[in-house]
Amino acid sequence: MDQSGASPHTSQTERVILTLREMLLRGDFAAGERLAELTLVRRLTASRTPVRLALDRLAREGVLEALPSGGFRVRAFAIADIRDAIEIRGVLEGTAARFAAERLSEPDELLRMRLCCRDSEQLLPMTLENFVRYVEINDAFHAELWRLAKSAMLTRAIEGLITLPFAAPGALVFVNPETDEPTQLAILALEHHRGIVDAIANREGTRAEALAREHARIARRNLNSVLTDRELFNRIPGASLVRLPVPIGAL
Amino acid sequence: MDQSGASPHTSQTERVILTLREMLLRGDFAAGERLAELTLVRRLTASRTPVRLALDRLAREGVLEALPSGGFRVRAFAIADIRDAIEIRGVLEGTAARFAAERLSEPDELLRMRLCCRDSEQLLPMTLENFVRYVEINDAFHAELWRLAKSAMLTRAIEGLITLPFAAPGALVFVNPETDEPTQLAILALEHHRGIVDAIANREGTRAEALAREHARIARRNLNSVLTDRELFNRIPGASLVRLPVPIGAL
DNA sequence: GCGGGGCGCATTGTATACAATCCAGGCGTC
DNA sequence: GACGCCTGGATTGTATACAATGCGCCCCGC
Incomplete structure (x- = not known):
């Protein structure tokens, strides 16, 4: 259906991943800051499910890190x-x-x-x-x-x-x-x-x-x-x- | 509480990841086979949420690959x-x-x-x-x-x-x-x-x-x-x- | 008999309700 | 005064209901 080429799969998850990654690289969050799911749900207007998937994914990419007690925080690099x-x-x-x-x-x-x-x-x-x-x-x-x-x-x-x-x-x-x-x-x-x-x-x-x-x-x-x-x-x-x-x- | 050391965090997600990975390496699924979520839900006695997370994770690890139309299949290596x-x-x-x-x-x-x-x-x-x-x-x-x-x-x-x-x-x-x-x-x-x-x-x-x-x-x-x-x-x-x-x- | 279109099912994507857990603050006791 | 327990709130983990989408099969028409 949507073969226009601009956005091959406008799934919520994909959108949240892209937006969140951009926000992180732009510096919307401080290095080391903890990210709460509900905050992101509000800011990204998506439900917790795609937000959660996006967090997991960005953690594997390396820009976030998973906390041992659950949740994620922005990774800090030297x-x-x-x-x-x-x-x-x-x-x-x-x-x-x-x-x-x-x-x-x-x-x-x-x-x-x-x-x-x-x-x-x-x-x-x-x-x-x-x-x-x-x-x-x-x-x-x-x-x-x-x-x-x-x-x-x-x-x-x-x-x-x-x-x-x-x-x-x-x-x-x-x-x-x-x-x-x-x-x-x-x-x-x-x-x-x-x-x-x-x-x-x-x-x-x-x-x-x-x-x-x-x-x-x-x-x-x-x-x-x-x-x-x-x-x-x-x-x-x-x-x-x-x-x-x-x-x-x-x- | 559970500081016995044997299983640091017995979360469902963790359990499903471990079990599913083991099943894949043991050869329970054929190379190239598509994995349906509901099948895994039944075999692993967990809900779709942790199963889904596990699939996403194993795809990033490389033993599964995401299909363009959604879902995952077992990866085949040469x-x-x-x-x-x-x-x-x-x-x-x-x-x-x-x-x-x-x-x-x-x-x-x-x-x-x-x-x-x-x-x-x-x-x-x-x-x-x-x-x-x-x-x-x-x-x-x-x-x-x-x-x-x-x-x-x-x-x-x-x-x-x-x-x-x-x-x-x-x-x-x-x-x-x-x-x-x-x-x-x-x-x-x-x-x-x-x-x-x-x-x-x-x-x-x-x-x-x-x-x-x-x-x-x-x-x-x-x-x-x-x-x-x-x-x-x-x-x-x-x-x-x-x-x-x-x-x-x-x- | 073959091709195309449409309908129905199966499967994935999303949202939300519920449960468990962790953390912090305050109150009570020693 | 300090330590510890307990309780309350916030936050994450899990389950499930609902929506949307793709896929295959079957039927109809040519």
Whole structure:
């Protein structure tokens, strides 16, 4: 019936999950705050059943944690958690790159990745309005890498990790747009992307893995950069879930 | 009240999850079979609410999959999925070993791992009655490795993977006990364990990572071994969820 | 005989009532 | 004055009733 494509299944549960996740990432609740079901029932205009399911689901995603005596609270992350999540993504994407190299059956499979490289090259030097498009292309490149690994298990592991908002490939592209940092980073990222494609094409698994790992370090560096400016920091998805040991800028 | 320790929280949901998981791994349902809520309600003597929660949870664990039109069915795995899961565990445990090496603060932290090595050495040559104890020690070693990585994110990723029954460290120790295979494997595993501890102690991150990866290959080899004998194969946790392309033994 | 449409059943999604549990505050006693 | 018990409220866990939706079967028409 509703095949319009906009909302494939407008179930209450789905709606509550999406809304609640958004609220959490936007910072509507404080880190560590306990969430009472009835409160959410009122705010989300749904019954307890879908709210309950949504809470359970978000707990598995990692943004909530279940309390031993029942109920849930907003999870609090440390900066170190973000760093680790990024590094682990690097490890998993490294494995994806290696798998892709080992399992490549014909060169044409790399077509889409090459297209991503060419398209992102066209966006240089990086401007503010190019940024949205750049993030799209970047996401597409990574998705394609995961696909070429040809491993449902690996895809699952990666997806399980990037449910954490700040762990996704495009989560930390927000660098200071008033400097030439964006252009520099895009040049580096493009070089990595090209190297990964080249390594896969030549079936150089180890090189592909090393490059993909190093590639994730860009996000890590961006994190450091972003930590110097509260304005920038707050643009990270899920920034409100991060407990800062010291105020930003005091580093 | 119920602080006896046997069952910390005898909630219906918990009970249903445990029972249903066990039923699935034991093979009470065929791979690909659709599970109707009401059937489970009758078989598990619980209401639909906890059954529903349990289904949702097992779907996230990976042994069930949600159908687009609602409901769930038993997931079917291929041998390649098991291989991949083991390899990914190797990658993640490799990262754990590297983290442990990089983050070691004092030598004493390795005490428990060393004890595991010594204890498993005592069990050589491997006999049938030693096997249970060996699996325990092996599990303890791996749990300790995860702990020493000091990364909640990494622990989460590993735990998310080994919810798949056949991906756990101790899942494929079942080799033919009538040969000297068990002893040989235990000797190899012990050597790996010692090497990992040594590498961590010396803060040799790369070596620790490589060894932990190679260590997981033992499980992979066991898988090949187990694939020659249906009797053995069926002892793998979740064996009934695996779709075999050809009958076992015909390789 | 075959295809399409409609009706009925089975199954899932949602809401709500009820039960159990936990927590906090206050009162009584030692 | 402090400790402990008890009671009341709030909150979560469970059961079940009701609504909606999809699915298959059967009948009718061509």
